[in-house]
Structure formats: C-alpha cells, structure tokens
Amino acid sequence: MDFQxxxxxxxxxxxxxxxxxxxxxxxxxxFAVTRVIFIPQGEFVAYGALTLASLQAGNVPATLWLVLALxxxxxxxxxxxxxxxxxxxxxxxxxxVNLAVPALLWLVLGSADLATLPLLVQILLALAIxxxxxxxxxxxAYQPIAEASVLMLLIVSVAVxxxxxxxxxxxxxxxxxxxxxxxxxxxxxxxxTLQYQTLWIxxxxxxxxxALYVFFGRSIYGKALxxxxxxxxxxxxxxxxxxxxxxxxxxxxxxxGAFSGxxxxxxxxxxxxxxxxxxxxxxxxxxxxxxxxxxxxxxxxILVGFLEAYSSFxxxxxxxxxxxxxIIPVLLWRSLTSHHSEEEE
Amino acid sequence: MKQKKLLVTMLLxxxxxxxxADITVGVTVSATGPAASLGIPEKNTFALVPTTIAGxxxxxxxxxxxxxxxxxxxxxxxxxxxxxxDVIIGSTISPASLAMIDxxxxxxxxxxxxAASRRIVDPMDEKRQWVFKTPQNDxxxxxxxxxxxxxxxxxxxxxxxxxxxxxxxxxxEFAGVAQARKINIVADExxxxxxxxxxxxxxxxxxxxxxxxxxxxxxxxxxxxxKALKEKGYKGLIYQTHGVANADFLRVCGKDCEGxxxxxxxxxxxxxxxxxxxxKKTALEYVTKYEAAHGKGSVSTFGGHAWDAFKLLEAAxxxxxxxxxxxxxxxxxxxxxxxxxxxxxxxAHGVFNxxxxxxxxxxxxxxxxxxxxxxxxxxxx
Numbered sequence: 001m002d003f004q005x006x007x008x009x010x011x012x013x014x015x016x017x018x019x020x021x022x023x024x025x026x027x028x029x030x031f032a033v034t035r036v037i038f039i040p041q042g043e044f045v046a047y048g049a050l051t052l053a054s055l056q057a058g059n060v061p062a063t064l065w066l067v068l069a070l071x072x073x074x075x076x077x078x079x080x081x082x083x084x085x086x087x088x089x090x091x092x093x094x095x096x097v098n099l100a101v102p103a104l105l106w107l108v109l110g111s112a113d114l115a116t117l118p119l120l121v122q123i124l125l126a127l128a129i130x131x132x133x134x135x136x137x138x139x140x141a142y143q144p145i146a147e148a149s150v151l152m153l154l155i156v157s158v159a160v161x162x163x164x165x166x167x168x169x170x171x172x173x174x175x176x177x178x179x180x181x182x183x184x185x186x187x188x189x190x191x192x193t194l195q196y197q198t199l200w201i202x203x204x205x206x207x208x209x210x211a212l213y214v215f216f217g218r219s220i221y222g223k224a225l226x227x228x229x230x231x232x233x234x235x236x237x238x239x240x241x242x243x244x245x246x247x248x249x250x251x252x253x254x255x256x257g258a259f260s261g262x263x264x265x266x267x268x269x270x271x272x273x274x275x276x277x278x279x280x281x282x283x284x285x286x287x288x289x290x291x292x293x294x295x296x297x298x299x300x301x302i303l304v305g306f307l308e309a310y311s312s313f314x315x316x317x318x319x320x321x322x323x324x325x326x327i328i329p330v331l332l333w334r335s336l337t338s339h340h341s342e343e344e345e
Numbered sequence: 346m347k348q349k350k351l352l353v354t355m356l357l358x359x360x361x362x363x364x365x366a367d368i369t370v371g372v373t374v375s376a377t378g379p380a381a382s383l384g385i386p387e388k389n390t391f392a393l394v395p396t397t398i399a400g401x402x403x404x405x406x407x408x409x410x411x412x413x414x415x416x417x418x419x420x421x422x423x424x425x426x427x428x429x430x431d432v433i434i435g436s437t438i439s440p441a442s443l444a445m446i447d448x449x450x451x452x453x454x455x456x457x458x459x460a461a462s463r464r465i466v467d468p469m470d471e472k473r474q475w476v477f478k479t480p481q482n483d484x485x486x487x488x489x490x491x492x493x494x495x496x497x498x499x500x501x502x503x504x505x506x507x508x509x510x511x512x513x514x515x516x517x518e519f520a521g522v523a524q525a526r527k528i529n530i531v532a533d534e535x536x537x538x539x540x541x542x543x544x545x546x547x548x549x550x551x552x553x554x555x556x557x558x559x560x561x562x563x564x565x566x567x568x569x570x571x572k573a574l575k576e577k578g579y580k581g582l583i584y585q586t587h588g589v590a591n592a593d594f595l596r597v598c599g600k601d602c603e604g605x606x607x608x609x610x611x612x613x614x615x616x617x618x619x620x621x622x623x624x625k626k627t628a629l630e631y632v633t634k635y636e637a638a639h640g641k642g643s644v645s646t647f648g649g650h651a652w653d654a655f656k657l658l659e660a661a662x663x664x665x666x667x668x669x670x671x672x673x674x675x676x677x678x679x680x681x682x683x684x685x686x687x688x689x690x691x692x693a694h695g696v697f698n699x700x701x702x703x704x705x706x707x708x709x710x711x712x713x714x715x716x717x718x719x720x721x722x723x724x725x726x
Binding site: 005008009012015016166169173174175176177178195264267268269270271273274276277278308309310311312313314316317319320 | 377379381382385505508534535536537539540541542543544545546548549552564565566568569576577591593596597599
C-alpha cells in the first residue's frame with residue numbers, strides 16, 4: 001500500500017465514520033433519555049434519502065401517507081385522553097400539530113412542481129416529512145410502555161424496525177436510488193482528490209455535532225433532556241415531563257437519521273433496507289461509548305469507519321466480520337473495568 | 346363454533362372437488378426480501394399468462410417466500426399437501442429452489458425453478474428428474490464473457506463480486522473459463538449488497554492494473570463498484586453479469602455505465618434481434634404484454650424466466666392431458682415426462698431442447714452480448 005492509497009482509504013473511512021458518529025450520537029441520546037435501544041434509527045437514514053429521491057423524481061413521497069396516518073392515530077389517542085381528563089383546551093394544539101401540519105405539507109407537495117424546486121427546498125421538504133415520524137412513533141409505540149424494562153422496549157424496537165422495513169419496501173420498491181451531489185466535482189489537493197460531497201458530509205457532521213453540544217449545554221430543553229437522562233424520577237419531581245423529553249429525543253434522532261441519509265445518498269446507492277446495517281455500525285460505535293458517553297461513542301464510530309475502509313482493502317471478504325468482531329474485545333474490556341451493579345429495573 | 350368449523354370444512358371440500366378438473370399451478374416467488382427486485386417482475390408476469398391451456402382452466406396460486414429458504418419449502422409443502430398442485434413453479438433464488446427439490450421429488454410433482462444455479466438440475470439423479478429450470482447457467486454466461494474478452498485482447502482481469510452465493514458462484518465459474526482461455530485473474534475481491542463504499546477494493550483493483558474488470562453482482566448494488574472505478578479514474582473495459590439487466594440499474598448507474606459489456610438473455614434486446622432469430626417473436630410478445638401492463642421500459646429479464654416457465658408448461662400440458670386427468674398422480678408423472686420431451690420450443694430467453702440428462706435445454710442461442718450505450722441496452726453483433 002502506498003501513501004496515496006492510504007490517504008484515499010483514510011478519507012473514505014472518515015466520511016463513513018462521520019455518518020456512523022452522527023447515528024451513534026442519536027442512539028446514545030435516545031437510550032440515555034428513554035432507555036430505548038433504537039434499532040429503527042437506520043430506517044430514518046433510508047427514509048430520508050428515498051423521500052428526497054422521490055421528491056426529485058417529481059412524485060409525492062409515499063412517506064407522506066404514513067405521516068398523515070400516524071398523525072390521525074396520535075390525534076385520536078391524545079384527543080380522547082385530553083377529553084377524559086376534561087382538558088379541552090389542549091385539543092386545538094393536538095389537532096394543529098398532528099393533523100394540520102401534515103395536511104399543510106400535503107397541500108404544498110400537491111401544488112408545487114417538485115422536480116424543479118431548488119435542492120435546498122427539496123431537502124427541507126424531505127426533512128419536514130420524515131422527522132415528524134420520530135415523535136409520532138414514540139407516542140404510539142413507546143410512550144404507553146415508557147416505564148417497562150429495557151428488554152421490553154428492545155422487543156418493541158425490533159417490531160417497529162420490522163414494520164418500517166416492510167413499509168419501506170411498499171413505499172419505495174425494491175430498487176435503490178442515488179440523489180445528485182450537493183456540489184458536483186472534485187477538489188484537487190495534489191496528492192489526492194476530494195469530492196465536494198465528502199467535504200459536505202464532514203462539514204455538516206461537524207456542524208451538527210457542535211450544534212448538539214451547544215443544545216445540551218446551553219438551552220433549557222437540552223438541560224431538561226440531560227436531567228431526564230441522569231434521573232427520570234428526579235427530573236419529573238422538578239417538573240420536567242418525561243413524555244416531552246422522549247418526544248424531543250426521538251425528534252432529534254429522526255432529524256439526525258434523515259439528514260445522514262440525505263448526506264450520503266449522493267455517494268452511495270441506498271435501498272429501503274440499507275439503513276439497518278448503517279445504523280448497526282453506528283450502534284457498534286455507541287457500544288464503545290457504553291451507550292452513555294457522547295465523545296467516546298463518536299470516536300468509536302469513526303474508528304469503525306476507518307476499520308471498515310482498511311479491512312475492505314486487505315480482506316474484502318471478511319470486512320463485516322472484522323468490523324463486528326470489534327464489539328467483543330470492547331464488551332470484554334467494559335465488563336472488566338466498570339463496576340457492574342445490579343440494575344434497578 | 347363446531348358447526349361453523351364443519352361448514353367451512355365442507356365448503357372447502359366442495360371447492361377442492363370442483364377445482365379437480367383444472368390444472369393447478371403453485372407459484373412461489375421472492376416478492377419481498379433481498380431478491381425482491383427479481384421476484385416482483387416474476388410475480389407480475391404470472392398476471393399476464395393465459396388462463397387456459399388446451400381448453401383446460403388453469404388455476405395459478407401465488408405465494409411469497411420473502412427470499413427465505415424455509416418459507417419457500419413451507420410454500421412448496423403447502424402446494425403439495427393442501428392445494429394438490431400439478432406443478433410447482435419457483436423459487437426466484439437458488440438456495441430456496443435447491444431446498445424445494447426434496448419436497449417436489451417426494452410428492453412426485455414436477456417443479457420448474459426460476460433460479461440460476463446449475464446445481465438445481467445437475468447432477469441429474471433420482472430427485473432432480475422432477476426438477477426443471479428456465480434461467481441460463483452461469484457457465485453459459487461466463488463463457489460468453491470470456492469469449493468477448495479474448496476477442497478484445499484482454500489478458501488480465503480483476504474480479505469483484507458479491508460476498509454471497511451469487512458472487513462466489515461467478516468467481517468459481519469465471520476462474521474456470523478464464524484459465525482455459527489463458528486470461529489471468531490479477532485481483533479477486535468481494536463486497537456485500539448493503540455496502541455503502543467499495544473504495545478499498547477498487548483501489549486494490551486499480552493498483553493491479555487489469556485490462557478489464559468483471560463485476561459479479563446483481564441489480565442496482567452492482568453499480569457501486571462501477572461508479573467507484575470510474576471515479577478513481579479506471580480506463581479499462583468493465584463487464585457486468587446478466588444479474589444487472591433491468592432498467593433500475595441503468596437509472597442508478599447513469600453515465601458511469603456507458604460502454605459496459607454484459608451477457609444477457611435475448612429478451613433484453615428483443616426488438617434488435619435479427620428477424621430470422623427464432624427467439625424474436627415470442628420475446629417481443631412477452632415484452633409487449635408486460636409493457637402494456639406496467640409501462641414502457643418496465644420489462645426485465647427476470648420476469649422472462651417466469652414467462653418461459655409458463656411457456657414450458659403450455660407446451661407440455663396438452664401432451665400430459667391426453668394421458669391422465671389433472672389432479673392425479675398419473676397426470677403429474679405424465680407432465681414430468683412431457684416436460685422432459687419438450688423440443689425446439691422458442692421462448693423469451695432462448696430455445697428449449699430438453700432431454701433426460703439436460704433439464705435446462707438451452708444452447709448458445711440463449712445468450713447475447715449487450716453493451717450499454719446512450720443509457721440503453723444495445724445488442725453487440
């Protein structure tokens with residue numbers, strides 16, 4: 001291997017690693033706040049990318065129907081609950097968030113000539129369709145059993161994952177798509193070349209990570225999420241709604257997932273089911289961080305990216321084996337160093 | 346409750362006796378799961394086939410096996426025990442088809458597979474005598490590629506294929522024919538369908554400086570190495586396998602696929618075939634029917650295998666009908682013999698000449714070399 005190949009591989013590893021890092025952060029966030037191991041995280045990657053692709057093909061994305069259907073379901077559940085508690089003044093808000101907003105999206109999508117819109121508008125529309133799925137799924141699948149054991153929540157996650165995969169095949173078909181790059185072309189650095197899309201990925205990931213850092217450090221909502229992660233009961237006693245915290249963390253996870261998908265879809269073909277494996281690699285990163293530490297999870301995810309790039313050069317047939325075997329020494333090391341207390345579940 | 350159950354059973358019993366005289370066909374396709382892009386056009390094709398053969402009504406029962414071997418076997422068992430089918434068609438993929446052989450042979454029911462592996466009908470034995478298949482063997486296709494390579498002075502080839510049965514099968518087949526033609530394989534790499542990057546493999550291939558690269562993948566995932574090769578500045582010839590022959594591959598690969606060569610069934614370029622080609626008429630019939638139902642450019646070679654399976658049945662069933670009534674074991678045995686006796690039957694993918702030792706029956710008319718040119722498939726003459 002000469003220097004140039006090493007550079008190329010490093011660049012490839014860093015690009016993939018950046019995406020894995022974003023997903024790892026989302027996984028840690030969701031687990032810390034709600035104790036849900038969010039297996040469907042990867043589906044948001046695929047949904048984001050494929051929704052954008054179908055917008056660019058000039059079609060109304062089928063994900064919109066899912067948002068509308070889930071919106072109706074959530075509005076019904078929340079509406080009935082609000083009526084029972086006699087708090088009718090919450091109704092307008094419930095209807096606005098769950099019914100009016102998706103309906104408005106529908107109107108916008110139905111009237112605009114989607115294929116000719118500027119890329120930025122298309123991306124924003126795709127995010128506007130996919131991101132609401134996060135809190136809606138939380139409301140429907142997880143909120144009713146928020147106090148259940150981690151294992152129970154994991155089983156529900158598996159179910160949600162399977163449902164979303166099936167819907168993905170129904171919505172987008174079996175074939176994959178690619179979207180055009182944000183900026184076409186390459187940057188010539190002399191020793192190596194860099195695609196502009198790679199720079200977009202690295203820069204956007206960095207900006208997102210910094211934004212998350214600021215959000216958790218400075219904003220009241222970020223602090224509320226951290227408080228919930230540290231101690232659910234304590235946070236509730238201080239007036240922080242765990243339901244709000246759960247919905248917010250799922251919104252963030254959906255946003256990160258969908259945006260990651262939109263970022264990578266110009267450099268790789270994405271399928272309705274490709275999100276799972278991408279999410280799983282983010283999960284390996286999150287495990288390295290013990291599903292608790294954000295910086296370690298991000299670093300772990302980038303390590304996964306590098307490992308993947310270099311092993312695909314040396315032993316391409318064993319690439320996945322090498323990447324997923326990494327988890328064994330990490331688990332061993334973690335179980336030896338951390339004091340295992342019997343969980344208070 | 347009990348009475349209701351009894352009523353339902355009686356109704357079912359009536360329904361099945363009424364259906365006794367019809368020819369029942371059990372179809373299992375992989376309409377979901379990893380092989381969905383092959384299974385869906387096959388499923389669509391069964392909606393286009395005739396509803397009668399030689400005046401007999403044909404009942405087609407279609408089940409989805411989700412690209413899963415266990416489910417395919419379960420479907421096959423259901424066909425023979427509950428539906429009492431006269432013939433099983435399926436499955437889409439080789440592992441599932443191989444597993445179904447036992448069920449078909451045990452029930453003495455003929456089975457027509459739409460999967461590619463040669464092992465489905467070879468070596469011919471007690472069980473496989475019940476099994477037929479319609480797609481070309483990988484060996485036929487890899488011979489076509491190696492022929493084209495030697496004509497174009499290719500001396501060194503790099504191979505990159507799926508890290509599954511498809512990629513391994515091609516690696517094995519191609520290594521055999523390449524050796525015979527003194528073509529050197531200088532790199533042998535793998536990638537998986539779900540990979541998001543193949544930079545490592547592609548860099549290794551480029552540093553080996555091959556005259557040509559053969560990509561052993563199916564469907565749109567096979568575009569990934571091709572795009573990476575072009576992006577890293579590879580200038581040599583690029584070959585794909587017939588697994589990519591659908592419109593989605595062209596859409597995803599775009600201009601990076603210009604000039605790619607691949608072997609394929611003649612149905613892919615049906616309208617460009619010379620008029621004296623026996624395949625042309627029936628292939629065009631299929632293309633026209635399919636595109637009328639699903640839109641222009643929607644046809645793929647995979648659906649053609651389903652069409653051919655039904656054509657085989659259409660040719661063999663009248664012969665068997667003379668000997669026995671559908672729904673009986675005599676009919677199934679007669680149908681098997683008739684399938685084995687099919688001669689000179691032109692179908693979408695070639696011309697069938699079955700024999701007791703060859704249950705595929707295709708010759709070199711079952712493959713053409715195709716080039717991607719201007720975003721279309723163009724026949725190489």
